[in-house]
Each structure stands twice: as C-alpha cells, then as structure tokens.
Amino acid sequence: MSFAVTAAQLSKSYRYSRRGRGWRAAFSSEQVTIEAVAGVDFQIAPGERVAIIGPNGAGKSTTLKMLSGILQPSSGAATVLGLVPWRQRKALAYRIGVVFGQRSQLWGELPARDSFDLLRHVYDQDARVFARRLGEMSERFALGELLDQPVHRMSLGQRMRCEITASLLHGPELLFLDEPTIGLDVTAKAAIRDFIREHARDHGLTVLLTSHDTRDIELVCDRVIVVNQGRIVVDQPTDQLRRRFLGRKIITFQSAGAAVSLDLPGVTRRAGAAHATVLEVDTRVVRVEQVIAAAMADGGIEDVTIEDPPMEEVIHDIYAAAR
Amino acid sequence: MIAALRLYATQVVLANRMALADRANFALQAGGMFINNAFMLVLWGLFFAGFKSVGGWRQGDMALLMGITMTVVGVSGVAFGGYRDMAATILRGELDALLTQPKGLMGRLLARECLATAWGDLIGGPLLLAGFARLSWGEAPLVVAGIAGGTVVYVSAGVCFASLAFWASGARSFARDLTDFTLVFSTYPGSIYRGAVKAIAFSILPAGFVVMAPVRMVRDASVETAAMVAGAAVLYAALAMALFHLGLSRYRRGASVAG
Numbered sequence: 159m160s161f162a163v164t165a166a167q168l169s170k171s172y173r174y175s176r177r178g179r180g181w182r183a184a185f186s187s188e189q190v191t192i193e194a195v196a197g198v199d200f201q202i203a204p205g206e207r208v209a210i211i212g213p214n215g216a217g218k219s220t221t222l223k224m225l226s227g228i229l230q231p232s233s234g235a236a237t238v239l240g241l242v243p244w245r246q247r248k249a250l251a252y253r254i255g256v257v258f259g260q261r262s263q264l265w266g267e268l269p270a271r272d273s274f275d276l277l278r279h280v281y282d283q284d285a286r287v288f289a290r291r292l293g294e295m296s297e298r299f300a301l302g303e304l305l306d307q308p309v310h311r312m313s314l315g316q317r318m319r320c321e322i323t324a325s326l327l328h329g330p331e332l333l334f335l336d337e338p339t340i341g342l343d344v345t346a347k348a349a350i351r352d353f354i355r356e357h358a359r360d361h362g363l364t365v366l367l368t369s370h371d372t373r374d375i376e377l378v379c380d381r382v383i384v385v386n387q388g389r390i391v392v393d394q395p396t397d398q399l400r401r402r403f404l405g406r407k408i409i410t411f412q413s414a415g416a417a418v419s420l421d422l423p424g425v426t427r428r429a430g431a432a433h434a435t436v437l438e439v440d441t442r443v444v445r446v447e448q449v450i451a452a453a454m455a456d457g458g459i460e461d462v463t464i465e466d467p468p469m470e471e472v473i474h475d476i477y478a479a480a481r
Numbered sequence: 482m483i484a485a486l487r488l489y490a491t492q493v494v495l496a497n498r499m500a501l502a503d504r505a506n507f508a509l510q511a512g513g514m515f516i517n518n519a520f521m522l523v524l525w526g527l528f529f530a531g532f533k534s535v536g537g538w539r540q541g542d543m544a545l546l547m548g549i550t551m552t553v554v555g556v557s558g559v560a561f562g563g564y565r566d567m568a569a570t571i572l573r574g575e576l577d578a579l580l581t582q583p584k585g586l587m588g589r590l591l592a593r594e595c596l597a598t599a600w601g602d603l604i605g606g607p608l609l610l611a612g613f614a615r616l617s618w619g620e621a622p623l624v625v626a627g628i629a630g631g632t633v634v635y636v637s638a639g640v641c642f643a644s645l646a647f648w649a650s651g652a653r654s655f656a657r658d659l660t661d662f663t664l665v666f667s668t669y670p671g672s673i674y675r676g677a678v679k680a681i682a683f684s685i686l687p688a689g690f691v692v693m694a695p696v697r698m699v700r701d702a703s704v705e706t707a708a709m710v711a712g713a714a715v716l717y718a719a720l721a722m723a724l725f726h727l728g729l730s731r732y733r734r735g736a737s738v739a740g
C-alpha cells in the first residue's frame with residue numbers, strides 16, 4: 159500500500175544560547191539543545207483524517223512544518239505524496255494545502271476574491287477550473303458576499319472560512335491544518351469542522367491537523383496521534399480514544415444562592431468559585447441534559463456553561479494510561 | 482518566465498490597490514512626500530542663487546541627482562515596496578505561508594507591498610528631471626538605464642540589510658536605518674565624499690552606485706561608466722540573492738531567530 163504520508167524516526171532539535179544571571183553572563187552563554195520532535199514514526203493512508211494533538215511545545219507544529227517542507231529535519235526520513243518535503247518543496251506545494259490558524263495567506267485590506275485570484279497565478283491554475291472550484295466552495299461555505307469584503311473587516315470565523323477556501327482552490331490531495339479553530343466561537347467552529355469533514359469525504363482528501371480542541375478531533379478525524387515532549391504517546395482510532403478519554407464534560411452552574419446539590423451516578427464535583435458549582439460528567443454513564451434538568455429542578459440557577467475538559471487534562475489522562 | 486512576470490504584475494497591482502484602500506492616508510503620504518521633495522528643491526535653489534557650484538556640481542547636476550534619486554526611490558517603493566518591511570516579515574515568521582506555496586520567495590516578498598510615499602517620489606522625480614536637469618532627448622535612454630541600475634542596487638541593498646533578520650532579531654530597525662542612510666548619502670553631490678566616507682558610499686551603503694554612478698553615466702557617457710552601472714546592478718543583485726538564500730537556508734534549518 160502506498161501511503162500519503164510516512165515518517166520514520168523523524169526528529170528536529172533546536173539549539174539556543176542560554177545565559178545565566180549576573181553581569182558575567184552578558185559575555186558568556188551555554189548552548190542548549192531542545193528536542194522538539196524526537197524520532198516519530200507513523201504512516202497516513204490516502205483519504206485518512208488524522209489529528210496530531212498534544213500540549214504546547216509537544217512538537218505538533220514542528221512536525222507539520224517538516225511535512226509541509228518549511229523546515230528541514232535534524233534526522234530521520236519522511237515522504238509526503240511520494241516526495242521528500244524539504245527537498246522537493248515546490249513540487250509538493252502544488253499538491254498540498256496548508257492553513258495556519260494564527261497566520262493569514264490573505265491580503266488584509268483587499269477583498270478575499272483578490273487574494274483568491276492571486277493564488278490562481280501562484281498555482282498556475284486554469285481560470286475556468288479555478289472559477290468552478292471557487293463557485294462550489296463559495297456555495298458550500300456560504301461565502302457569498304464575503305468574497306467582496308475586505309479581509310480585515312471579517313470576523314475571525316469568516317476569515318478562517320476564506321483561509322480554508324484559499325488552501326483548497328488549487329485542488330490539493332492533502333490538507334495540513336495547524337490549529338484551524340483557535341479563537342473561534344462555537345458556531346464558527348462547527349461550520350469549519352463540518353466543511354473540512356464533508357469536503358475531505360467527498361474529494362478523498364487526506365487531512366492532517368493539529369489542535370488543542372478535543373471536538374476538532376472527535377468531529378473531523380478518524381485517527382489520533384498524541385505527542386508529548388516530541389514523542390508519540392498514543393496512535394489509535396478516534397473511536398477508541400473517545401471511549402477511553404473523551405467521554406467527559408465539565409458543566410458549570412452559576413447560582414445566586416447556595417451551591418447546586420446533585421447526587422447522580424457519573425457526576426463528580428470539582429472545586430469552583432463562590433456561587434459556582436463545577437461538575438465533571440461522565441457522558442457514558444449519564445447524559446448532559448439529565449444533569450442540567452436535575453440541577454434546574456433544584457432551582458436558583460442563573461447561568462450554565464458546558465465545556466470539554468482542557469486538552470492538558472485529556473493528555474495527562476492519556477499519558478498516565480500509556481505509562 | 483511570462484507566468485512569473487504575470488504573477489509579479491498581479492501582485493504589484495494588488496499592492497497598489499491595498500495602498501489605495503485608505504485614500505485619505507494615501508493622499509496624505511504621497512502628497513506629503515511630494516511637498517517634502519519640493520521643499521528640498523527650494524532649499525537647493527536658494528543655495529545655488531548664492532553659489533555657482535558645490536564640489537563642481539551645478540544646479541542642473543543637482544537636479545539630475547535628485548531627480549534620479551527620487552525616481553529610484555519611487556520605482557522601488559511602488560514596484561518592489563516589500564524590501565522596506567522585509568526584515569519584519571522574516572522576524573514575524575511570515576515566510577512559513579510563502580514556503581508552502583510553489584513560487585520563489587523573493588518575488589513574492591518584494592511585490593507584497595506598495596509604499597504610498599513612493600508615489601510622491603515617482604511623480605516628483607520625472608518632473609524634476611524634465612524641468613530642471615537640462616537634459617537632451619538623446620540623454621533620455623541613459624537616464625532610464627541609470628534609474629534601472631540604481632533601482633536594482635537600491636532594492637538589492639535593502640534586501641541585504643533585511644536578510645540580517647535571519648541572524649539578529651534587532652535587524653528590523655537596523656535594516657531600515659541602513660536603507661535610510663543610503664538614501665541620505667544619495668542626496669548630496671558625490672564629489673564632497675572623500676576617503677573612508679567615499680569607500681562606504683561605494684560599498685556598504687551603496688549610494689555611489691544608486692545615484693552617483695548613473696549621474697556620471699548620463700553626464701559622461703562611455704563604456705566604462707555604463708559598465709560601472711550595469712556591473713554594480715548585477716553584483717548587488719547577486720549579493721542580495723546569495724545573502725537572502727543563505728539566511729533562508731538557516732531559517733529552514735530552524736536555526737533562525739525568526740518564526
């Protein structure tokens with residue numbers, strides 16, 4: 159079987175000068191080496207949707223940068239669509255799309271349509287094919303009037319829809335996404351996830367994304383690679399991971415008076431601020447709406463928020479289980 | 482090649498549209514530069530009302546020097562304006578997105594910005610050349626060639642200075658300062674520079690090749706002066722490409738301060 163992506167003992171280390179304290183340190187420094195990625199091995203089949211997750215500094219973005227040809231590894235090997243990314247960067251660029259959640263490839267003061275037109279020249283695309291793709295994506299992503307709006311006047315969610323469109327207009331076989339939903343509201347996140355999942359399914363697109371948001375992983379990807387300190391901790395299908403680690407919700411009730419009192423199976427109380435009751439709910443045992451209904455019946459509730467456990471906690475659980 | 486030129490032209494058009502997006506700001510900056518240049522011209526006019534020449538340079542020579550300088554800065558800012566903020570672009574890690582695209586970086590970086598002030602120079606420079614430099618029609622091709630050579634050297638010097646950002650985080654303001662020093666050097670008659678200052682003006686801060694050599698080529702057309710202008714353009718362009726790609730290689734190894 160030919161893989162869309164292979165990585166074999168792929169490593170990246172950085173060196174920097176660490177200075178000590180005191181005036182003498184101004185004239186001397188110690189060379190320190192950090193292993194951002196420490197010999198990762200994995201393969202991704204064509205059409206597979208894979209998430210790389212991990213805490214800050216785990217090596218997710220560095221891995222993505224090596225696979226998209228931006229960075230050269232310190233050691234190890236990798237192929238993407240049969241090419242060595244850092245040696246055949248330009249040839250690979252025609253066949254991949256890349257989205258950085260915190261960096262834009264669109265021209266801020268101009269309408270998105272102008273940036274898209276520039277990308278047509280960048281990728282040497284036929285005008286009719288390009289227009290057809292833009293039409294399809296515009297309809298599916300509800301871009302409509304956004305196309306003629308200056309990018310800097312868009313909301314973050316609108317801009318990200320345009321960023322993803324920009325990365326797909328040349329018809330790539332593989333899409334790299336680095337934190338595509340960072341900073342977005344719930345509705346915008348849902349739109350992005352739906353679009354990526356459906357577009358990938360319909361076009362046989364291989365997707366490799368990094369994220370801090372467990373919902374990105376659950377709703378978009380069918381496989382998860384968990385990295386920590388540059389090493390792969392877990393590599394398994396999302397279903398398995400969900401059953402083991404993603405079956406929890408954090409519900410916070412704000413009340414004017416006494417704390418909410420609940421005695422339900424699968425519900426444990428966490429430390430909370432004054433007038434706030436924080437509950438951890440095992441959704442495999444009890445449904446979220448059951449917990450909320452029970453709390454509402456108790457009375458005095460002013461506000462409710464439902465969140466996923468922070469990625470750091472999920473990673474901690476996974477890491478603890480792996481040990 | 483044609484596709485590359487078309488891409489470059491598309492970017493320059495977009496960069497100009499971006500500069501024009503805020504029309505009031507554009508008018509203030511371009512108009513401000515035009516007035517600034519006119520003020521400089523008045524000062525030199527007052528000077529030459531009292532003195533016949535400075536270091537052997539007469540009023541027409543100064544008009545030629547200033548006209549070429551303004552046009553070089555104008556063309557550079559309008560068509561290659563990305564040189565001005567290239568160090569900041571490198572330091573902000575914005576090369577990453579460009580590295581995932583299939584075209585060469587230099588063209589993408591140079592054409593990504595149009596400086597509004599450069600339009601003031603681009604309008605003022607040719608007017609000055611036409612009105613005060615005492616040029617004949619026969620000298621026009623030499624002036625155009627001189628402006629082309631000077632622009633290549635000026636932009637290349639800007640790229641060299643910006644490339645320092647691959648090695649030093651403080652390069653953003655330093656690169657701008659060096660470019661500005663080159664410009665300042667370019668606005669005075671070359672004959673007033675002596676010794677070490679002259680050596681600097683023909684090497685690190687290449688004002689000598691941006692404007693003085695082109696002026697000499699126009700006033701004293703010869704194979705030697707033409708070779709000097711063309712040779713300097715080729716040399717500085719090659720140096721800029723070499724330094725930028727050396728830094729880019731460092732950036733891609735992850736050894737750069739940027740990203």
